Amino acid sequence: MTSRDERRAVHSPSTGKPSVRVVFVTPALGDNSLGRTYALWLLARHLGWETSVVALHDAQLWGPLAQTAFAADCRAVGTSPHDVAAALAGADLCVAIKPFANSLGAAHAAARAAGVPLLADVDDPDIEKTLAFGNTATAWTKRVARELMRRPKVAEMRRMRRLLQDVPVLTSNPTLQQRYGGTVIPHARPDLGQGAPHVHRRPTVAFVGTNRAHKGVPELRAAVARLQDDGYRLVITDDAPSDAHTWETWMGTTTLDVGLSVTRDSDVVAIPSHAGIVSRGQLPAKLIDAMMLGRAIVASDLPPVRWALGEAGILVRPGSVAELTAALARLADPGLRTSLGARARKRALSHFTVEQLAPEFAAASNRLV
Structure with missing residues (x-):
């Protein structure tokens, strides 16, 4: 042979x-x-x-x-x-x-x-x-x-x-x-188990992944800024800009394990991509990670995201700070986050392992x- x-x-x-x-x-x-x-x-x-x-x-x-x-x-x-x-x-x-x-x-x-x-x-x-x-x-x-x-x-x-x-x-x-x-x-994605329980009434919102111009981070920062009376915090895996706020944690470029840890401990994962050529055909891997870990997800309503997430998260109009803010505000409720997270994890286990x-x-x- x-x-x-x-x-x-x-x-x-x-x-x-x-x-x-x-x-x-x-x-x-x-x-x-x-x-x-x-x-x-x-x-x-x-x-x-x-x-x-x-x-x-x-x-x-x-x-x-x-x-x-x-x-x-x-x-x-x-x-x-x-x-x-x-x-x-x-x-x-x-x-x-x-x-x-x-x-x-x-x-x-x-x-x-x-x-x-x-x-x-x-x-x-x-x-x-x-x-x-x-x-x-x-x-x-x-x-x-x-x-x-x-x-x-x-x-x-x-x-x-x-x-x-x-x-x-x-x-x-x-x-x-x-x-x-x-x-x-x-x-x-491998099944790494369920993430942290949804118990906080002052949610931590996470953006995990490569921060590029079409990813919608400025809109996400603006939305979280509007929710400061409710104690929202934001974690981003990128280097801090000169105008970073006290409620923001900028972690720099992280390893895969650290990024998964951030996702696991977050209350909400946001994927606020713009409606450009790239985003209309892109399935973000961080979406699959968030679903697998049972996170509550707010994401832009774009075809690949809609297909992957199904009814297991909240979709908003791309680029709309108002809709993004309203969706995040709804997720102050731990019960809603728990329900959405369970649905997201169930869908991930049946489609993306x-x-x-x-x-x-x-x-x-x-x-x-």
């Missing part, structure tokens, strides 16, 4: 099915795109498969995952598709995370050279964001200059879009599936190997 055949003859302890060696090609080791890689890695490890995670650069691991078992599987392999092809030697499957030239582009060339099946994963509307035309209100000269600078990136993403038509695809939510087809594999999603990931993979 070849080494690959020998490995396939060994049965996985989790499934009793032949073992698989899968290589995840991720666009970078040093940013939050690694979070999606981690979610799929959890599924492969649950299945008992051999795993490795490679990137063309960024040897320093993204902080939240630097202290996890996942980190031991990650390495930078060089600067070209040839380096990725070498990393695929003996692999049964290559999974390209995100439709970027340094992930899908490199993996497509490398997998072809190595004779390894390729599965592409799309968890964000990265292509749509790049190909979207600029703001028509921008001055004409600035707009032209910006478009000239964007042309190489636009051409690259158009090529990635064409590649996605030629390979099997995973997506993180039905909104992306409508565009790219394939199999929906949401962000998988590693155990629930691993068979679907295995089925999509086994069609290729």
Whole structure:
């Protein structure tokens, strides 16, 4: 037997099915795109498969995952598709995370050279964001200059879009599936148990995750500021700005474990994303974490969030400080928080655990190997 055949003859302890060696090609080791890689890695490890995670650069691991078992599987392999092809030697499957030239582009060339099946994963509307035309209100000269600078990136993403038509695809939510087809594999999470009991009448609201412009943190800060007569507090996993308030706790960039601890101890988790191109196709992993831990959730009413949360939280109009404030005010009631948290946890356990999603990931993979 070849080494690959020998490995396939060994049965996985989790499934009793032949073992698989899968290589995840991720666009970078040093940013939050690694979070999606981690979610799929959890599924492969649950299945008992051999795993490795490679990137063309960024040897320093993204902080939240630097202290996890996942980190031991990650390495930078060089600067070209040839380096990725070498990393695929003996692999049964290559999974390209995100439709970027340094992930899908490199993996497509490398997998072809190595004779390894390729599965592409799309968890964000990265292509749509790049190909979207600029703001028509921008001055004409600035707009032209910006478009000239964007042309190489636009051409690259158009090529990635064409590649996605030629390979099997995973997506993180039905909104992306409508565009790219394939199999929906949401962000998988282990069951870490129920979070803290909902007993406080002066709630702590948490924003956990990467704080970017479209995430709605300014609106969240404004909403909590309006609730100071009721003693609300706000915890944010980012560095403190110059105008931080006394009722705000800014924790800086945290590890995955610390972020989960913040979520577990919070009374309310807020996901107040704006209604832009990114948010309309993005399923936040922190939403799944909050549901799994039985938190009361207030989130912007956007398609992937609505699909994941169902009736287990409060949805508000994106960008509306008034609606966000009103929703948070309702959650001063521990009984309501307990009820919503229980519904959220029940839904997460039935839809988003590693155990629930691993068979679907295995089925999509086994069609290729």
